[in-house]
Amino acid sequence: MTNTHPLPDWNTLATLGDDELPLLDTALLIARDEYPDLDAAGYAAQVDTYAAALRPQLEQDIDLPARLTAINRYLFEEIGFAGNNVQYDDPRNSYLNEVVDRKLGIPISLAVIQMEVTRRLGMPLDGVSFPGHFLVRLPVDDGILVLDPYNKGRPVSADELRERASPHLGGQSPDDQQLLQILAPATHRMILMRMLRNLKGLYLERGDWERVARSADRLLKLSPDTAEALRDRGLAYREMGYAKGAREDLARYLQLLPEAEDLDAVRTALIELGSGGARLN
Known part of the structure; x- marks a missing residue:
């Protein structure tokens, strides 16, 4: 069968700009290493289907909070995407095909789904490479709104963000400027490299040296x-x-x-x- 959705070539990715890297397709490329028969077209179409199902709800004249509520309700309640609290360290949580099939993931893989669906609906959702727990952000009139895809996309307050960041900053709570720096948008390259580092770490713990080598090799394809x-x-x-x-x-x-x-x-x-x-x- 002809591949109707060709994925990028690993050997070309280092030459692309940080946000020129196609996020969904490169995440599926990572998954194809583990699942050689992966149906890339099918998974890309599934994300399109999620967006298409939401579009009629968002065509009404509703404000941003209502739009986000509708998106999150659909993804995390109707479809049932959720954080895998029981087997957080299962590598399947990092492979996008498994995340779509099982509706289970970790913060960064759920964020990729949320970002890809939301962007198809004209909302500029970005990732945040927050220490310890990946988040997403959306620009609003008076600043930015930060959401937690691992917890059904709920908003995270500035106080909670400071509390979450503190253990990674020697116990110090970040001031406003530090917090804004931490909340800077993550480029596609940063997101994909964090996904690969997660996998590499899991395989290191297991002593699965072939998959450690593969994950490290893919990191080097993105950033030599x-x-x-x-x-x-x-x-x-x-x-x-x-x-x-x-x-x-x-x-x-x-x-x-x-x-x-x-x-x-x-x-x-x-x-x-x-x-x-x-x-x-």
Whole structure:
């Protein structure tokens, strides 16, 4: 069957601007690594269907809060998208096809669905790479409205945002300027890289080195000089017995970060690899 919805080519993504990257299609590209037979056209059409179902409700002359309420009620109550509180660390929560099929996700994957649907309805919803828990934001007349897609898209107050950010700032509550900086819109590249980092972290915890290497490799397709991705791909290659690739990645990591905190550990790994301490593939 002819692919009626071709996805981007990994090898071209680094050349695109941060927001030129197609968010939905690249998220589906990430999922296709795990699900080679993924029906990209079907999932893109499903998002279109959500927007089409909402459009008649929003054509009436209703204000912004009412529009958001209608969108959130549809996505999180009628369709049933929800945060996966029971199995938060399940990698399926990060693959968009699984999120659509199971109606379960983590903050960032639910945010991508909410953003893609809302943007199709002419509302400029952006992601927020908030520490610990991804959020979305919408410009309003007197500032910005911040929403939590993991909790049915409910608005988050400035006081709650400060409280959430505080543990990530050494216990200090951010002032207005700091909070605005934290709430800056996340580019598509930032969103996709955060999705891949989430997956890489999950697979690192499991010792699934092939998927660690794959996730790190995809990060490098988006941003070729991402030091931590080079390190993690190199360490994964070492575990997989691919000594040449491990040496190249770890050496490049030390070039990029000559004063890295894990400098001694990486140097030791390189010495072991150089002396034949890794299996050769």
